[in-house]
Amino acid sequence: xxxxxxxxxxGFLCRWCSYMGADLAGTMRAKxxxxxxxxxxxxxxxxxxxxxxQAIKKxxxxxxxxxxxxxxxxxxEGNYKTLRRMTLLSQAIKSFGIDPRRVRLEWVSAAEGDxxxxxxNEFTQTIxxxxxxxxxxxGIVREPAAAGVAR
Amino acid sequence: xxxxxGSPEIKKDEPRIxxxxxxxxxxxxxxxxxxxxAEGAGALPNVVVSRDYKYMCSSMGQELIENDIKEFxxxxxxxxxxxxxxxxxxxxxxxxxxGMNQYQFQMANIRExxxxxxxxxxxxxxxAMRIVSAATxxxxxxxxxxxxxxxxxxxxxxxxxxxxxxxxxxxxxxAGKKVYLLEREPSIxxxxxxxxxxxxxxxxxxxxxxxxxxxxxxxxxxxxLAYCELEELSGYLGNFKAKIRKKARYIDEDLCVGCxxxxxxxxxxxxxxxxxxxxxxxxxxxxxxxxxxxxxxxIPTLQAVPKLPVIEKDTCIHFKTGKCNKCLEACTxxxxxxxxxDTYRDIEVGTIIVATGTKVFDAARVKELxxxxxxxxxxxxxxxxxxxxxGPTGGQxxxxxxxxxxxxxxxxxxxxxxxNYNVHCSRVCCMYSLKIAHLVREKLDADVFEFYIxxxxxxxxxxxxxxxxxxxxxxxxxxxxxxxxDVPFTPEEEGKLMVxxxxxxxxxxxxxxxxxxxxxxxxxxxxxxxxLGRMLGVSCGMSGFFIERHPKLAPAxxxxxxxxxxxxxxxPKDIPDSVAQAGAAAGQALALMDxxxxxxxxxxxxxxxxxxxxxxxxxxxCPYRAIDFITDKNVARVNPALCQACGTCVAACPSSAIxxxxxxxxxxxxxxxxxxxxxxxxxxxxxxxxxxGGGV
Numbered sequence: 001x002x003x004x005x006x007x008x009x010x011g012f013l014c015r016w017c018s019y020m021g022a023d024l025a026g027t028m029r030a031k032x033x034x035x036x037x038x039x040x041x042x043x044x045x046x047x048x049x050x051x052x053x054q055a056i057k058k059x060x061x062x063x064x065x066x067x068x069x070x071x072x073x074x075x076x077e078g079n080y081k082t083l084r085r086m087t088l089l090s091q092a093i094k095s096f097g098i099d100p101r102r103v104r105l106e107w108v109s110a111a112e113g114d115x116x117x118x119x120x121n122e123f124t125q126t127i128x129x130x131x132x133x134x135x136x137x138x139g140i141v142r143e144p145a146a147a148g149v150a151r
Numbered sequence: 152x153x154x155x156x157g158s159p160e161i162k163k164d165e166p167r168i169x170x171x172x173x174x175x176x177x178x179x180x181x182x183x184x185x186x187x188x189a190e191g192a193g194a195l196p197n198v199v200v201s202r203d204y205k206y207m208c209s210s211m212g213q214e215l216i217e218n219d220i221k222e223f224x225x226x227x228x229x230x231x232x233x234x235x236x237x238x239x240x241x242x243x244x245x246x247x248x249x250g251m252n253q254y255q256f257q258m259a260n261i262r263e264x265x266x267x268x269x270x271x272x273x274x275x276x277x278x279a280m281r282i283v284s285a286a287t288x289x290x291x292x293x294x295x296x297x298x299x300x301x302x303x304x305x306x307x308x309x310x311x312x313x314x315x316x317x318x319x320x321x322x323x324x325x326a327g328k329k330v331y332l333l334e335r336e337p338s339i340x341x342x343x344x345x346x347x348x349x350x351x352x353x354x355x356x357x358x359x360x361x362x363x364x365x366x367x368x369x370x371x372x373x374x375x376l377a378y379c380e381l382e383e384l385s386g387y388l389g390n391f392k393a394k395i396r397k398k399a400r401y402i403d404e405d406l407c408v409g410c411x412x413x414x415x416x417x418x419x420x421x422x423x424x425x426x427x428x429x430x431x432x433x434x435x436x437x438x439x440x441x442x443x444x445x446x447x448x449x450i451p452t453l454q455a456v457p458k459l460p461v462i463e464k465d466t467c468i469h470f471k472t473g474k475c476n477k478c479l480e481a482c483t484x485x486x487x488x489x490x491x492x493d494t495y496r497d498i499e500v501g502t503i504i505v506a507t508g509t510k511v512f513d514a515a516r517v518k519e520l521x522x523x524x525x526x527x528x529x530x531x532x533x534x535x536x537x538x539x540x541x542g543p544t545g546g547q548x549x550x551x552x553x554x555x556x557x558x559x560x561x562x563x564x565x566x567x568x569x570x571n572y573n574v575h576c577s578r579v580c581c582m583y584s585l586k587i588a589h590l591v592r593e594k595l596d597a598d599v600f601e602f603y604i605x606x607x608x609x610x611x612x613x614x615x616x617x618x619x620x621x622x623x624x625x626x627x628x629x630x631x632x633x634x635x636x637d638v639p640f641t642p643e644e645e646g647k648l649m650v651x652x653x654x655x656x657x658x659x660x661x662x663x664x665x666x667x668x669x670x671x672x673x674x675x676x677x678x679x680x681x682x683l684g685r686m687l688g689v690s691c692g693m694s695g696f697f698i699e700r701h702p703k704l705a706p707a708x709x710x711x712x713x714x715x716x717x718x719x720x721x722x723p724k725d726i727p728d729s730v731a732q733a734g735a736a737a738g739q740a741l742a743l744m745d746x747x748x749x750x751x752x753x754x755x756x757x758x759x760x761x762x763x764x765x766x767x768x769x770x771x772x773c774p775y776r777a778i779d780f781i782t783d784k785n786v787a788r789v790n791p792a793l794c795q796a797c798g799t800c801v802a803a804c805p806s807s808a809i810x811x812x813x814x815x816x817x818x819x820x821x822x823x824x825x826x827x828x829x830x831x832x833x834x835x836x837x838x839x840x841x842x843x844g845g846g847v
């Protein structure tokens with residue numbers, strides 16, 4: 001039986017909105033793909049861009065960062081800082097030769113179980129289409145040879 | 152495999168981890184292979200013992216952990232079960248009881264995030280394994296932390312002065328604590344102040360509400376902040392700081408005695424138009440009806456508390472043209488003051504109770520029912536006012552032409568249980584429709600038709616009331632009232648309102664001519680519920696009502712510590728349920744305040760001064776101004792009392808000099824390691840066929 005490529009994805013979820021949104025998806029018994037492993041953080045603003053790079057280095061094919069909607073941050077404005085950092089990060093990632101679509105920022109509120117499900121399914125599909133990152137023995141991570149980097 | 156596994160020598164700081172995989176009955180075990188997960192976890196580094204158990208949260212499950220901590224010398228524990236929101240505290244307490252620091256416990260959520268959401272048994276098992284592995288790697292780096300003690304100010308802010316807010320305020324005030332009762336309308340009393348009678352006991356609403364209103368106003372421990380709005384809120388459990396805006400009434404509260412001279416002379420009459428016209432034998436305008444004389448200078452109800460009028464700036468002739476001074480001249484006490492301004496004040500409280508209530512559904516949105524277009528189509532709210540003894544008709548049920556109706560239709564579920572408007576059931580409409588039917592039958596010899604989808608009468612004495620109303624001769628038609636028109640098909644229909652519906656019991660279409668149609672409108676969240684939620688850190692659910700901490704076990708609590716919910720702001724409720732929840736919210740707020748201090752999580756950011764380069768990147772990032780820059784040492788310093796542990800500064804520090812205790816870099820990176828670990832060494836592909844419970 002040929003195995004379909006199952007990407008490994010890390011999802012950083014802020015504890016007040018997105019983690020609760022994921023909990024709600026569970027309570028709703030909504031079904032979604034199992035590829036994203038959630039990691040709870042206090043605020044999306046806690047996500048050091050370095051964590052995203054570390055995740056990719058350590059074997060993730062995609063990284064999701066999810067926080068409260070703009071204006072809804074439990075810590076007043078942490079998510080605005082996340083927004084700025086993630087914008088810069090996607091530029092940086094491109095310069096490393098990695099498709100910026102592998103890193104996604106999404107706003108998911110505690111009431112949006114359905115948005116969480118949709119995000120996970122869509123993002124996993126995107127990563128499936130991009131294919132697994134190539135990991136060379138010298139530690140270099142790069143896009144699969146066939147695919148080009150989105151410009 | 153770890154070389155430390157099973158090692159008889161225990162080094163002091165060496166992590167010795169116990170992993171516990173919960174079956175949660177079949178909630179987890181039915182959807183993934185818990186044995187396999189526990190077995191796999193046993194092979195993870197530093198894991199000394201790993202088990203699976205039917206109900207970890209049971210006392211037996213907790214004892215299992217406690218015994219293992221003692222027997223195996225565990226200093227780290229992972230429980231893979233439900234969401235930490237539900238049982239993190241339970242297991243932390245169990246670890247504490249066995250002498251372990253509670254912050255060296257970690258929860259792995261394999262229910263909400265895995266078993267309940269994954270279709271495929273094998274994939275769910277693998278995902279659970281990854282989640283457990285992530286938690287296990289992380290817990291090895293969890294450090295012992297101390298909870299912080301926070302003193303609690305023995306005062307409560309109750310937002311909303313309806314029956315729920317009043318009840319909560321009185322309960323707390325009677326226990327000897329200070330209460331600020333905030334109401335943005337000129338008077339407290341809320342929705343209930345407009346009712347004539349309450350179901351199913353048919354007691355007079357004003358007779359049970361007004362004594363409570365004045366008790367709240369006169370209570371030595373309650374400070375009434377009527378006609379005030381919450382502008383800003385900061386702080387946290389125990390130490391909230393609220394900025395209150397007191398809106399200008401243009402009436403000096405200290406001088407006014409509520410005599411009524413001012414509102415009686417206001418030429419900008421609105422509803423009392425109806426009163427005058429009725430006296431002159433003309434029409435009753437239902438949509439303008441109120442239960443008090445409403446001018447630009449007005450009092451919301453005659454039983455208003457505080458009994459102080461308000462001058463409405465937008466409609467007042469004085470503010471528009473400066474040419475009217477009638478109220479000013481009428482007031483013998485000199486209480487009218489057109490120069491009054493909004494004032495602001497800050498209050499400090501330890502707890503907050505949100506009781507902001509609901510708004511009623513706007514019947515104009517359902518165009519086919521004709522509200523606002525057909526004069527004798529009125530909403531239940533308007534009927535309440537019409538039927539109220541203090542209303543414009545003195546409690547008589549009259550059509551627009553001043554005649555009593557000979558037939559009345561009541562349409563259920565207007566704006567409720569309808570995908571076009573609100574999916575939720577508004578819960579009170581069936582019962583108040585029955586009450587309306589009863590009141591019509593009691594006051595008039597009119598035929599009453601009720602168009603309902605389902606009759607929902609689950610409360611105490613409700614079903615009995617339903618039978619009583621049926622016995623009174625009310626005609627029940629099962630089918631949603633689809634349209635109301637005034638276009639006659641036959642001469643008999645001339646001058647009537649036609650209600651169209653499909654009678655689902657008879658299996659035929661009905662067209663019922665009536666004189667008056669009453670729309671049982673549903674309940675919706677307040678328009679600005681989201682804004683308030685944002686200020687408080689309380690989320691709104693799918694329907695827009697505030698979300699409670701747990702729908703069953705914590706219905707009056709929120710995810711924000713120290714903030715509680717009461718009444719219909721949490722979801723549609725009748726009066727007894729609102730009062731009961733208000734009591735619960737008050738009790739929980741009191742329980743906190745009586746302790747004098749509470750523990751809050753031991754998470755905060757810490758600057759390693761020797762690593763700090765003094766770049767000041769972190770200082771402006773902190774939303775709580777918790778970071779000071781110590782100029783003579785050229786380092787930043789976090790004030791742990793102000794720090795809320797968001798970690799924004801931690802992520803930003805270019806020298807990695809700031810550690811987010813509880814969510815440190817090494818903990819989160821370890822979690823990444825665990826999540827991305829190749830599982831093949833410790834974990835065989837689980838059998839997808841013949842799995843217990845079937846899973847999908």
